[in-house]
Amino acid sequence: MTSTQGDLMSSAESTTVTRPKRRRRTGRPVGLMMPALILTALMFVIPIVSTVVRVVGDGGSGLTRLFSTPDFAQVMFNTVKWTVGATIGAMVIGYAGGIVLRAKQIRLSGLWRSLIMVPWIIPGVVGATIWRWSLSTDYGLVNRYLMDLGIVSQPVHWLSDPSMVLWSVMVIQIWVTAPFVVLMVSAALAGIPEERYEAARLDGASSLKILWYITLPGIRTTTAVAALNLAIWALNSFTIIWVTTSGGPAGASTILPILLYQAFQNGDDSLVYAVSILQLAIGTVCAVLFARTMRTDLREQS
Amino acid sequence: MSRRSATRIATGFGMWFLLAALLVWSLGPVAVVLFTSFKGSSEIYSANAHLLPDSWTLQNYVTVFTSSNTLRALLNSLIVGLLAAIATLIFCFSAGYALARFRFRSSRPLALFLLLGQVVPLTVVLLPLYQIIRSLNLLDSVVGVAMAHLVITVPLVTWMMRNQIAAVPIELEEAAQIDGGNRLDAVTYITLPVIFPGLVAAGMFAFLQSWHEFLFASVLTSSTAARTGPVALTEFATEFNVDWGATMAASVVLTVPVIILFVLLQRHFIGGLTGGAVKG
Numbered sequence: 001m002t003s004t005q006g007d008l009m010s011s012a013e014s015t016t017v018t019r020p021k022r023r024r025r026t027g028r029p030v031g032l033m034m035p036a037l038i039l040t041a042l043m044f045v046i047p048i049v050s051t052v053v054r055v056v057g058d059g060g061s062g063l064t065r066l067f068s069t070p071d072f073a074q075v076m077f078n079t080v081k082w083t084v085g086a087t088i089g090a091m092v093i094g095y096a097g098g099i100v101l102r103a104k105q106i107r108l109s110g111l112w113r114s115l116i117m118v119p120w121i122i123p124g125v126v127g128a129t130i131w132r133w134s135l136s137t138d139y140g141l142v143n144r145y146l147m148d149l150g151i152v153s154q155p156v157h158w159l160s161d162p163s164m165v166l167w168s169v170m171v172i173q174i175w176v177t178a179p180f181v182v183l184m185v186s187a188a189l190a191g192i193p194e195e196r197y198e199a200a201r202l203d204g205a206s207s208l209k210i211l212w213y214i215t216l217p218g219i220r221t222t223t224a225v226a227a228l229n230l231a232i233w234a235l236n237s238f239t240i241i242w243v244t245t246s247g248g249p250a251g252a253s254t255i256l257p258i259l260l261y262q263a264f265q266n267g268d269d270s271l272v273y274a275v276s277i278l279q280l281a282i283g284t285v286c287a288v289l290f291a292r293t294m295r296t297d298l299r300e301q302s
Numbered sequence: 303m304s305r306r307s308a309t310r311i312a313t314g315f316g317m318w319f320l321l322a323a324l325l326v327w328s329l330g331p332v333a334v335v336l337f338t339s340f341k342g343s344s345e346i347y348s349a350n351a352h353l354l355p356d357s358w359t360l361q362n363y364v365t366v367f368t369s370s371n372t373l374r375a376l377l378n379s380l381i382v383g384l385l386a387a388i389a390t391l392i393f394c395f396s397a398g399y400a401l402a403r404f405r406f407r408s409s410r411p412l413a414l415f416l417l418l419g420q421v422v423p424l425t426v427v428l429l430p431l432y433q434i435i436r437s438l439n440l441l442d443s444v445v446g447v448a449m450a451h452l453v454i455t456v457p458l459v460t461w462m463m464r465n466q467i468a469a470v471p472i473e474l475e476e477a478a479q480i481d482g483g484n485r486l487d488a489v490t491y492i493t494l495p496v497i498f499p500g501l502v503a504a505g506m507f508a509f510l511q512s513w514h515e516f517l518f519a520s521v522l523t524s525s526t527a528a529r530t531g532p533v534a535l536t537e538f539a540t541e542f543n544v545d546w547g548a549t550m551a552a553s554v555v556l557t558v559p560v561i562i563l564f565v566l567l568q569r570h571f572i573g574g575l576t577g578g579a580v581k582g
Contacts, residue, residue: 032399036397047427125514291414
């Protein structure tokens, strides 16, 4: 699976950089590209351009309004907290899972991997609904079991307590995205040559040292790609929060995409464009990082 | 017993323990929804709930299929998914072929452009896309929703197609052309059949993405005529008296096709996921 990724990237590069001499015909296959290009233009370029045009066109009044909203600081703080927390949480669980699946003692790892993938493959709305029910204050099994175990003494208001809600929805996002990291890490681990481990063992390295000096550096690129993907997903995430809390209570779980959607529902187009351009700016930073990570990856492979 | 083998046994034990914890974390909530869907309402709203139903009942499933619009929503989801998958394959096969077989000046920027289409937040295109679909008079129609879903599927599937076509040696096509066929014949009789399994996988993949999608589907539909499964599911749960039993049953019904497709095309699916990554 790393190989899939490797293939994708290295072959992507071979189209353009290594330039095989014989196999490829030069030509102008613009006709073939047209359908996809028109579509992409219609769906990405026009929206982005119209967003920029609208924001510039109204003299930035939408942006001014956005920045002067009293809740704006809270939304940004929520967005950062949510993105960082969800990314770190999914990375930790994903790494643990990836290492476990590759452990020599574990048999049937293919089966376990498929089962661990379940939260990732079920529809987002279903995942959110499942958790909304499990976290319900009065009937939810999470509270029930925590009380049986004596961890909490009375039902926790997971989704209705403003100081708790962002952490609760973060758990859901981690639950959904961690399998992706498990998959990537376990695939990347398979790509580390066995000889490296043997050499380290012959030198008498401890398991902890092997983990620190061989395993983790060996999957560094995967770590970067996975972390970036997680951050992008968290930044753009809508369904989980919307289905469980709609951004509430009192905006305690509102992040940028939720704010945008609320403005959309209110028909406040200039605010929608203002949030859009902010999201685009953040997205551009991610895209640049993404492209650079890919490049590093290609260099390491060659 | 040497210290070394003791350590090894302890590590093995620890690994199995970690795996068990991971499985409970991943599957516990799924078990909750599955078992709750078979509980009667008195049991669902009992203060002393536990995981397994005391008495199993199909009542929730009966409710879902007879006294709700879920069946219609599932049918809409199916149509939207098929439309999106077919359109995706047509667009992406031609684009993937161009990227795999031709070298032209703009191929690198074009390829990168398609790849970066993944990073653009979906909410950012929401309003312009809504306006485009509205101006085409396709609001609240399955065609409009399917069109919107192409935003998600096309960038990714183009890459899948490109890689599959690149893996077919061009000599095969050249041989067919030497035998007197033109390029279209070569593609039709050689390349297409060779990558057919990959084509099916890509189509199913696009279908799944469409089946999952919630944001566009909820914005672009307003009546049961075009409402898809995920949107219908949230309608269950936004009413004042949430019928949690029926909601759980509908969740299961919405997930079953996904599980079936996943089992069928696990290999391709995982390759596609890690290959280009997917929008969340």
